[in-house]
Amino acid sequence: MDLNNFEKQIAEITGGGLYSQRIEILQVNLGLQCNQQCLHCHLEASPQRREMMQWPTMELILKAAEQAHCQLIDLTGGAPELNPHFRNFVMAIRQQGHPVQVRTNLTVLLEPGMADLPEFLMEHEVGLVASMPCYLKENVCAQRGEGVYEKSVEAMKRLNALGYGSKPELPLNLVYNPGGPFLPPSQSALEEDYRRELGQRFGITFTRLLTITNMPLGRFRRELDRQNREWEYSRLLRQAFNPETLPGLMCRHQVSIGWDGMLYDCDFNLALGLTVNHGAPDHIKNFKPEELRVRRIVTGDHCFGCTAGSGSSCGGALV
Ligand code: SF4
Ligand code: SF4
Secondary structure, X not given: OOOOHHHHHHHHHHOOXXXXXXXXXXEEEOEOEOOOOOOOOOOOOEOOOOOEOOHHHHHHHHHHHHHHOXXXXXXXXXXXXXXXXXXXXXXXXXXXXXXXXXXXXXXXXXXXXXXXXXXXXXXXXXXXXXXXXXXXXXXXXXXXOOOHHHHHHHHHHHHHHOOOOOOOOOOEEEEEOOOOOOOOOOHHHHHHHXXXXXXXXXXXXXXXXXXXXXXXXXXXXXXXXXXXXXXXXXXXXXXXXXXXXXHHOHHHOEEEEOOOOEEEOOHHHHHHOOEOOOOOOOEHHHOXXXXXXXXXXOOOHHHHHHHEOOOOEOOEOOO
8 A cells, every 4th residue: 555655754663554543532623614714724714614513313323422432523624613513412412421521613602593502512611622712912913804803802701600610511722823934932921821821811710721733634735825824834844743643633532523423533634525434434324433443544735734743632632
């Protein structure tokens, strides 16, 4: 079998391809609609997108979560809160006894019809992972649009008032991603900066900061192309390859499920339309934990985005 550049790089360590180890997390993409339209969005989500997960697919996911004994269901999008079945799905997951976390863009909590959503999330002990690419207004607005900084601050204040970011059962993790084609700085050092700046400016508290590397996909890829910097960024990622990141790669511990029930090794493969392969079932209706647990992962040059420097995953830096 021909190896791609990423597989060639890791062949000496893994003896060939990259394989998953277990299914700790089911990451569920509830749809591509979003109230924002960020410059770096690898899924090209926007208010115009109409792709949305339907309830029968959610029922299959509930069944799969039981079968896989997974430790967390991670809801993402787009803005997952915009799915009309969002609250029923969260309640069903919790009734089944699974922890659930939502990847929120914060501003959606201020949209019409969402006023009681923070209380709903609190009552069901839903963990939150919130995009906040900088503590400075100009950097947030450049990446995510005018007015996003003020709305994000307002949303975080509301969440803090309910105990998010201070009570252990209500984590509020913030996500930083670079404002351009460079690697994130040290996660722990940046977390201290965020704590100081958001604390002093607004009295905001949060649980942890997660740093995530921009993937050369979707809108971010087009922006690189526009600046004629795609090659330079890909070279940076490749040259910063760090073998210590391999054990923690998110694809080795999770399965991503698209809005239409298709299965992917990760959210980035989802963005590229690369479903799980190498003989593993690729749709939730055929979910078989024993076949998916140790599947061979579908990789490509974009995987260098996860292994560069301190590494990158949905849970932040890897080393
Ligand atoms: S990056 Fe997140 S908040 Fe921004 S458009 Fe994409 S899904 Fe929406
Ligand atoms: S891009 Fe996906 S498949 Fe590739 S290393 Fe990262 S998590 Fe794994």
